[in-house]
Amino acid sequence: MTNPNYIFKRVTIIDIQGLNWNTTFNGNDFHITFEVPFDSDTAPNEITVNIYNLTKLSVGRLGKGMSVSVQAGYVGNYGVLSRGKLTSIRTYREGADRITELKIIDGMDVSAKTAEKNITFKKGVLGEVIIKKLVDLLGLRLTELKLPDNKPYPKGYIVSGKLMNHLITVAKDCGASVFWKRGNLVIRSLKEATSEICFLSEDTGLIGSPEYFADDSGKGYRAKSLLQHKITPGVLVEFKSRTSNGQYRARKGKHVGNGSEFITEVEVI
Structure with missing residues (x-):
């Protein structure tokens, strides 16, 4: 072969x-x-x-x-x-x-982990405090925490049942998403700029032209390029093509390597 x-x-x-x-x-x-x-x-x-x-x-x-x-x-x-x-x-x-x-x-599948007993946070507790406690209880390694809005809870907050459900809820209250990036847990907004950027054009590996889409979760473009290891959720992707010129955020996709293809497929919003 x-x-x-x-x-x-x-x-x-x-x-x-x-x-x-x-x-x-x-x-x-x-x-x-x-x-x-x-x-x-x-x-x-x-x-x-x-x-x-x-x-x-x-x-x-x-x-x-x-x-x-x-x-x-x-x-x-x-x-x-x-x-x-x-x-x-x-x-x-x-x-x-x-x-x-x-x-x-x-990453780690911790969806089944539950609180052994109710955990009560005092009045006025900030979302960041709850998030850090939940991450610790889940036994996860958090590599990035950036909250657009560190929301206070005037009545306090009670954790019971599945811990990951509370982590997702509090992060969402603070304007952030919870996701895995190269095996590490990240909590941040996908809309906010990151330090990583990937330029895609015919000269830098873009294959064909990005295709526009619109669905219940948003609208954006789907594109294919030669393999770009930098592309992960939240990374800024800048297109220069016949159908799209501008900057977008990577939402999902996949890297594929086989005998005939060595590519990255990405959906941006």
Whole structure:
């Protein structure tokens, strides 16, 4: 099988770390395919990575719960697409190839965690105080917290039942969204500017023209480009094309790498 990485200078790196073993699978040495979805909701996304023709020894060392990072892009311009935990390993044959399929959860599924007893916050408590307490109770690592409106609760606030539901509610009261970004929890507004920006035009990898859409959740454009590792929820995307010229916020999409495609699909609003 011809390795397209040599031809197009593609980079794919899969790092896997366990308690007693870690390794790196490089796209220059193995045929690797992947699909990495991203979006702006609280449910962790499932990543799929396929590595071709691993030795039985390497497959035997893989185990559920290992940490996995997926990096991709091009020589001189690649980065992390996701960081998560390995949830399943399956090996099967396809013609002459033996394929090992890895399923990875990007983030943590804490939707079932509940408060052991009611937690009461005093009158006038600020949203940020509640959010930090909930994040701590959930055992999450919060890498970004930026609230457009640090709302006060004049009557106080009571936490009971599912903790994540309260986190989403309080963040929304404060004008922010709760989502996962490269395996890390982020609470911020998708409408607010970030320090990251991605310019998309024919010269920088835009494939075709962005397509306009309008639905119940908003309106914007769907676009496809050569793989852009910088594009994640909230990132500013600036188009220069026949159908769209302007700046938008990335809402969801996916990074896809296989033998024929090495692309990013994105929906912006």
